[in-house]
Structure formats: structure tokens, C-alpha cells
Amino acid sequence: MRGxxxxxxxxxxxxxAAVGAAVVTAACLASSPDALDVLLxxxxxxxxxxxxxxPLAVLVVTTLCMSGYAVHAHPGSWVALPVVVAVHAAARNGYRAQAVGAGAAFLVGYSVVLLVSVPGVQDTVERMLLLLGWFLCAGVTGLIDKNWQAYLRQTERRALDAERTREETALRRAGEERLRIARELHDSLTHSISIVKLQAGVAVHxxxxRGTEVEPALLAIQEASGEAMRELRSTLEVLRTDVVDPRTGLDRMDELAGRARAAGVELAVEVEGDVRALPADVDGAAxxxxxxxxxxxxxxxxxxxxSVRLTYADTALVVAVDDDGPCLPGDRVTPGTGLTGMRERVTALGGTLETAPRARGGFSVRAELPLVPRQVTG
Incomplete structure (x- = not known):
């Protein structure tokens, strides 16, 4: 923009400078201008x-200078060239009345100069008609240029609006597709897995x-179907949550903790630091x-x-989740879809993520999300 x-x-x-060189050259060819003429x-x-x-200041200065030169030196019609350019610029910037007034004032003054200095009314009328045509052309081209610039700005704005509309339409269609997938999974796959789980449970019971030994394969089917149901419900929750409430943030932490406790997780939540409003992307990622x-x-x-610990620092939000699960130090953890998505969220915000077994057992997740430092007011 600066360039x-x-x-x-x-x-x-x-x-x-080109216009000035042209009129000075014409003045030198017509006569010998003095210092005042050159200055004007x-x-x-x-x-x-x-x-x-x-544009208005230019119109006034140019009209006064060229009118003064015309009164002092009685030049030819070329003296109107800078005024014609100034009228064009004023009309292009929307100052039509001022452009008409300046052009009319210059024409009246120059016509008086011609009547005094040039013998013959016919020559004066011809020159004035020629200058009138110049000024009309300057005003009309200025208005055309103004309308053309307005058309270009309107076209650019429409293009931006169309691009924004396409993006919104794409997001809406993506949301509708996620809802459709969620409905299909719920109506078909959930039913089938529930039947498998129910039949396996009945067989085990x-x-x-009867006092007979339960086949290991039957127990594996029962356990696998239950795990599949839990994962499927979690997937459906993600699909529906992303569509229904894209502004999910830490303000729903109590609701999330309640669901975890209802699922049997012994959960403790701690908040440290000065709690404050977070950017939407950081809030949602946390x-x-x-x-x-x-x-x-x-x-x-x-x-x-x-335990979940949220630390509000001056330049970052630290999210730490530690569990006392069966993971042991040195165990190799293969990142799944969840950990991979978690790392992608943190990386997109320019933060850091550490996921590893704890030294005394269990697993630890620690994410540091950068924040803009708060300004201290006196």
C-alpha cells in the first residue's frame, strides 16, 4: 500500500511538471515572460x-494563478490547460459545482482579457467556444472517471461478498454433512452394535x-462391542458438538467435568492464576x-x-491433565486420532504439547497455548 x-x-x-513545462514553453515562444509570469x-x-x-485547493490555486497570468500577459488559449486539468480532478472527486464555478470564472475573466487585447469579436467568440468545449470535456471525463472508480469498488466489494458467501456456504454444507453422517451412524451402526452387545451379554448370562465355562471368544465379543459403543458415542458427540456449538470453551468446564465423573472418573479440577477472557481459538482448543x-x-x-490444572499465566495458558492409570514409565504410547488432533490444534496456535507416561505411573498431557501479554495500566 505504501508503495x-x-x-x-x-x-x-x-x-x-509536464504541464508546467508545456505552458512555460508556450509562454516563452509567445513572448518573453518576466519572473512574475514564470512564478504564476x-x-x-x-x-x-x-x-x-x-482537489478543491488545487482548483482554487490553479484558477487564480492562471487567471492572474492571463490578466498580466494576455496569452493564448493554452493558458487554460492547467485549469482544465484542475476542473477534471475536481469533477472526478465529486466537486461538480465547484468545478463548474471555477471554469465559468476563468472563462469570464479570460473573455474580458480577450475583448481588451484582441481586436475582433469573432476571434474572441471562437476562442471562448473552444475553451468552453475543453472545460465541458474535462467535466464530463471527470464524472465518467468518478463513476468508473465507483463501479470498480462496487465490483471488488461484490467479489469479496461472494467469496465470503461461498465460505459460509461451504461451512454450512460441511456442518450439514456432519449431521447427516451422525444420523446415519446412529440409525444403522449403533443399532447393529447394540444387538451384538446384547446377544453377547445374553449368551454369557x-x-x-447353566454353570458352564464361558468361551473366551464370547467374552472378547462382549468387551469389544462395549468398547465400540463407547467410541461410537464419543464420535457422534464430536460430530454433533462441532455443528451445534462451535463456540465451546472453558466456560463449559463444569459440564465436562460432570460428564467425566458420571462416567466413573475420579476427577479434580484446579485453576491457578488470574482467570480472564481468552481468544476464541485458544478457549476452544483448551x-x-x-x-x-x-x-x-x-x-x-x-x-x-x-487431575486437570488450568494455569493462567501472563503470556500463556497451561493445560495439564494427569491420570493415575496403568501406564508405566518407559511404556511406548502410539498416538491415535485423539492425540494427533490434539497436537494439530496446539501447533496451529503456535503452542507446545507434551504427552508421555509419568515417572510414578500414569499418563500426563501438558499443553501451553500462547496468549497476548496483558497491558498494565497506571
């Missing part, structure tokens, strides 16, 4: 370099009732990290005792 402004200023100055010509022409910033960590505790840590 565009400098380039425009340079071009405007060069154009004004240069001032009236170089003022055109500021026509973008101050009958075997034990909630998802805690949610995924608690989900992993319920799935893989046998609902072991867990």
Missing part, C-alpha cells in the same frame, strides 16, 4: 501534483446360569484438549483418578 501511494505521488508530480505559471501547474489529496484427555482416561486408563 502504491509513493508511486502515485511520483506520477502526479511528473504529470504536473509554475505555481499554477505544480499545484496539480496534489490533485488527489486536495445363560452360560453362567476445552478440546481437556475433553480428549478425559476421553482417553475413560477408554485406556480404566477411569483412574485424574
Amino acid at each position: 502504491d501511494i509513493d508511486r502515485r505521488t511520483l506520477l502526479d508530480t511528473a504529470a504536473a 505559471l509554475v505555481a499554477g501547474s505544480m499545484a496539480l501534483s496534489a490533485h488527489r489529496r486536495s 445363560l452360560a453362567r446360569k 476445552y478440546r484438549i481437556v475433553q480428549e484427555a478425559l476421553t482417553n482416561v475413560a477408554r485406556h486408563a480404566d477411569r483412574a483418578g485424574t
